[in-house]
Amino acid sequence: MDSIWGNYRRWNNLTGWFIFVVSAIVYLLTLEPTVSFWDCGEFILSAFKLQVGHPPGAPLFLMIGRVASLFAGGDTSRVALMVNISSGLCSAFAIMFLFWTITHLVRRVFVEGNALESKHVPAIIGSGIIGALAYAFSDTFWFSAVEGELYAISSLVTALVFWGMLKWEEEADRTYSGRWIILIAYIMGLGLGIHRLNLLVIPVLVFVFYFKKYEVSTRGVIKTFLVAIILLWLMVFVLMPGVPQVAGWFELLFVNIFGLPYNSGLLFYIIILFGGLAWGIYYSLKKKKVILNYIFTCFAVVMIGYSSYAMIMIRSSARPPMNQNDPSDIFSLSYYINMKQYGSSPKFYGNYYSAPYIDVKKTIAGYNKIDGKYKPYYQPEYEYSNQFKTIFPRMYSKDPEHESAYKYWGKVVGHKYTVGAGSDKKTIVCPTFGENLRYFFRYQVGFMYMRYFMWNFAGRQNDIEGNGNSINGNWISGIKFIDEARLGKLDNLPDDLKKNPAHNTYFFLPLLIGLAGMYWQYKKNNAGFWLVMAFFIMTGLAIIFYLNQYPNQPRERDYAYAGSFYAFAIWIGVGYMFVYDKLQKFLGSKVSAAITFLVLLAVVPVLMGTQNWDDHDRSGRYTARDIGANYLKSVAPNSILFTYGDNDSFPVWYSQDVEGVRTDVRVANLSYIQAGWYIDMMRQKAYDSDPLPLTLGHDKYVEGVREQLLVDNRVDKPVSLKEIVRFAGQDDRKYKVDMSGKGDYMNYLPANKFIIDVDSATVLSNGTVKKYFKDRLISPMIWEYSETDLLKGDLAIMDLLSTNEWGRPIYISTTVPSSQYKGLEKFFIQEGLGYRVAPIRTDKPEQGEFGMIDPFVMYDNLMNKFKWGNAEDPSVYLDENNRRMFSNFRRIFGTLGKELLLRGDTTKAVEVAHRGLEIVPLKKMPNDFFTIEIAEVLIQAGKKEEGEKILNEVIDYSKTYLDYAISISHEKRFGLEYPTGINMQALLDIYNLSMKLKMTSLTAIIEPEINNYYSRLYSK
Structure with a gap:
């Protein structure tokens, strides 16, 4: 028997490591070789220089990322790759521990202790392989495994904690088995420095303890559940916020009452906290109080893990270039950890x-x-x-x-x-409360959880973010009649949707095997079933309850539920045993194990891996890195560049902070500048960029001051912007208005038309206004503010515009929403991916959507300076986020081409048009609404046949979308307003173009089509 057990352990360990190697190879082959979009850029730059990213921070992840970055060997272009590799390896380790978790749970069905029959060994190992590889190739987990985000290491922590509790269960009756509990507590403490959702496995751990130590009863289960919820509540709502909150009480006492220096109360609190824990451990050992000793020791190691947040406070005090929320004292740290800004x-x-x-x-x-x-x-x-x-x-x-x-x-x-x-x-x-519940079940459970669950175990429609319509981001199975019953006729969809790389179908096979595993485990090992079920619920439904998500999320959120999918993958592995048991009735155990393994390997991991490979393979893709650099290359030396969202900020910050691109440029995010701590950041020197020239002192915009100001047009004529800023910065009540009649005073602006002085010689000599635009120069510049109120960040921008005196170039990214322009759009000159603010007169709206275009600078940027991250390579996968960006880039090329035509430069106009089509192959992005301007350029430049071909392709593309919309019921058209509207607009734009260029044959074709679609889509 010992030899069987030893043989099993050897094969179990070796296979676990083999699974790690297989997973690691897959992830290393498919990971992105540089920065990705969304939060990755911010995480990587924060890790590289241990800076302070967005709340609640992930200090342990940053420290691990910092270690990983050292393997770049000083080559900053490889830093992101090293951090991505660390994600891939952490993910592979998580898969390894999943394998061992599955084999442990399956083995428990057959044996108690070390008693094991040799015939069961292949089946146990096979179940682990099937379940682990199914999760390794699942959509959500694979996505996180190949980029520099915290979810990979967060999954590893969850896997380690669950596996560790099962190891404790295995050794619970041995001396010193409690060391596993202490290890688990320490890992969970470390997990606090990565992601707090790891805490949701606490109830699972409590049930593991209960099932091992007590006889199961209904009353006992209820008591255990209550204990589990109380422990979870203590960790999430008491420990995490409470530790810094109590520290704040001591800090207030020592500083405000005793008059001691800043942080003195915090240091005293740390001393008594850890001193008290040390005394508790010593006392409990001396008095041989085992349970009390475990409590003190576990709390101590949790606090040691939680202490990773000290890094955030220490680094914030050093004033790094990235210092979000400035958590340099215990109060701002508490604000930061508890994400109060959101x-x-x-x-x-x-x-x-x-x-x-x-x-x-x-x-x-x-x-x-x-x-x-x-x-x-x-x-x-x-x-x-x-x-x-x-x-x-x-x-x-x-x-x-x-x-x-x-x-x-x-x-x-x-x-x-x-x-x-x-x-x-x-x-x-x-x-009504019933409608409240309906929203919960339809949106929060159905759309924001079950849809993601089915992505992973039934199939995914495409990689386009879903909003509830029938064509984007739904789950599908590949079984036509089932899919069409939910989504309508799928054959009518445009080819780019039907052939989307993320169109993955598993025919419900992983789901069915998982459900079979649930049934088998429930029948064979009830306690084990409820452990996995608790894990599944706490990382699924419990997260749904905790997040309480509002509709129209800015991105897909499937990563939040990765733990729930991990739990279901356990059942997929156990599902192997269901099939194996059935076959065993007719075949021998060895034959049954082999057949089950080969069949399930083919219909679950292999199927999932082959379906998912093309849309999870990011190898060769450098788009985020290059686009971030392109924003910086768009602007003049020593510029100030205003951005707005994640994807026009994080890649730019990454390019500067990690790869050292254009460190003379100051990048300012308009979403953040409404906070006093961010204005403080802008007042510091960063790399080669000088501080923003602001006149208002720190006390004029600290938190709680001038959060909002009123625009009260008491002065009809334009007023000097310098005087406006000075007026708004006054603290005397005579410069304020009482908003409520109860002493609720607010600063205000007495006018909405501002004079910005312009020294013509200065703006011409420093290039703010190019000499070829000299006839458009205006002096002074009159800015009419377009809003009725403003925030402190808007006041800071006014301060900048009045103080800068055109000394440093100021740009606004082309991706900033027009709602943020505040009337400045009249003074824009587009030079690439940025609008330069300049004192010029723009009275030719046909030249651009906002302001005007500098064709000379813009041509040099688009044609010579910019890189496109291998987007032109047909083998490089571009997801929806990339495709959306490149659609807009195509339009920018068209806009430049039209301007060049107006200036009579036909040759360059054609070059620009062709380049706009080359940066992304038509195979990846067919000609659509955003290509019309390129077609117009080609036609007007004498390339009529080429341009008409593009227009006809756009017509066919738009008609396919509109035909699909007509083919489905009105109820299923929800969420199709944008694709329907933009494709209808494409036909209208082509019609107007055909009239403009006197293309009578095209007009004759498209006019009846427009009338037909309009009447069928919009008539009542």
Whole structure:
């Protein structure tokens, strides 16, 4: 028997490492060789120089990433690759521990202790291989494994904790088995420095302990569940926020009351905290109180792991270029850890989205350091009528953009209530609790969880972000009649959707094997089933409850539920045993094990791997890196470049901070500049970029000050912007307006037309206005502000514009929403991927959507300086985010080509048009709405046949979309407004172009098509 056990352990260990090698090879072959879009750029630059990224931070991930970056050997172009490799290796380790978890759970069905029959060994090993490789090739996990994000190492922590608890269970009756519990506590403490969702496995661990140590009963299960929830609540809502909060009490006492230096209370708290834990461990050992010793020791190692956040505070105090939220003291660190800048969502009781305010109170939001003390600043806390509150609130967001989505997903009819009196009287619709639950099940559970679950185990429609329509981001199976019953006729879809690389079909096979595994484990090992079920629920439904997601998320969120998919992969592995058991009734154990393994290997991991490879293979793709660099190359030396979103900021920051591209440029994010800590960042020198020239001091924009200002047009004529900024910076009440009549004073601007002085000689000599635009120069520049209020960041920009005096070039990224232009768009000159703000007159709107174009600078940028990250390589996969960007780039090439034609440079116009088509092959991105301007350039440049071919392709493409929309019912057209509208607009634009260029034959073809589609799509 010992030899069988030893043989099993040897094969189990060797196979586990073999699974690691296979997974690692797959991930290393398919990982992105440089930075990816979304948060990856920020994480990598933060890891490389141990800077402070967005809340709640991931200090342990950053330290691991820093170690990984050292293997780049000083070659900064390889730093992102090394961090990505660390993600791939962590993911492979997670798969290895998943294998060992599955084999442990399956083995428990057959044996107690070390008793094991040799005939079971192949089946146990086979089950582990099938389940582990199924998860290795699953959509969500593979995506995270090949980029420099924290979810790979977060998955490893979850896998380690669950596996560690099973190891404790195996050795629970041995001396010193408690060391596994201490190790698990330490890993969970470390996990706090990666992602707090790892804590959701706590209830699973409690049940492992219960099933091992106690006789199972209904009463015992209920008690264990309550203990598990209490422990989870203590960790999530007491320990994580409570430790820094209590430290803040000591800090206030020592600094504000005792008059001691900053951080003195914090140091005292750390001493008594760890001193108390050390005493507790010593006392419990001396008195031989085992349980008490475990409690003190586990709490101590959790705190040691949690102490990774000290790195955030230490590095913030060093004022690195990236220092988000400036968590350099315990109050800002607490604000940072608890992600207060993002607001919070109600969990158990709260308001509906339509709830009216009945009162506003001020609550302490944090503390500013002023004159050696901590002074509180406040934020509004809104009170709502109880009539519009509910338990389990799901539809709570007050964002106007969310209301229509709430109504759609919840099918809201609601109850009508009359509120207010007199002129303020109005009727408000309040959703019912049933509609609240309907939103929960349809959107939060169905769309934002089950859809992702089915992506991983049934199939995925495409890589386009879903919004509830029938053509984007849905799950599919590959079984036509089932898919079409949900989504309509799929044969009518355009080819780019039908042939999308992420169109993956598994025919429900992984799902069915997993369900079979659930059934088999429930029948054979009930305790093991409930352990995995608890894991599945806590990393699925519990996360749904905790996140309480509002509709129209900015990106897909499947990564949040990776732990739940991990749990289901365990059942896929166990599903092997279901098939094996059935075959064993007719065949021998060895033959059954072999046949089951080969069949399931083919229909689960191999099927998933072959289907998913093309849309998870990022090898050779450098688009995020090059696009980030292109933004920087677009601007003049020593510029200030304003960006807005994640994907026009993080790649740019990465290019500067890691690869050292254009470190003379100051990149300022308009989403962040509304915060005082960010304005402080902009006032520091960063690399070769000087501080922003701002006149308003730190005390004028600290948190809680000038969060919002009013525009009150008391002066009709234009006023000097310098005077406006000086006026807005006054603290005396005579410069403010009482908003409520109760002493609620707010700074305001007395005018909305501002004079910005222009020294003509200066702007011509430094290139702000090129000599060939001299006739368009205006002096002074009159800026009419387009909004009725502004935030402190807007005031900072006004300060910059008034103080800069055209000394440093100022640009706004072309991806910044027009709502952020604030009336400056009249003074834009496009030079690439940025609009330069200049004192020029732009009165030719046909030359560009905003302002005008500098064709000479823009031509040099697009044709000579910019790189496109291998997008032109047919073998390089471009996901939806890349394709969307390159669609806009095509349009930029068309815009430049039209400008060159206006200037009579036909040769360069054709070159630009051709280059715009070359950067991405038509195989990846067919000609569509964004290619029309390129076609126009070619036709007007004498390449009529080539241009008409493009237009006909756009017509065919748009007609396919419109035909599909007509083929489905009105109910299933939800969410198709944009693709339908833009393809209808494409036909209209081609019609207008045909009229403009007198292309009568094209006009004759397209005019009836437009009338036909309009009547069929929009007629009632």
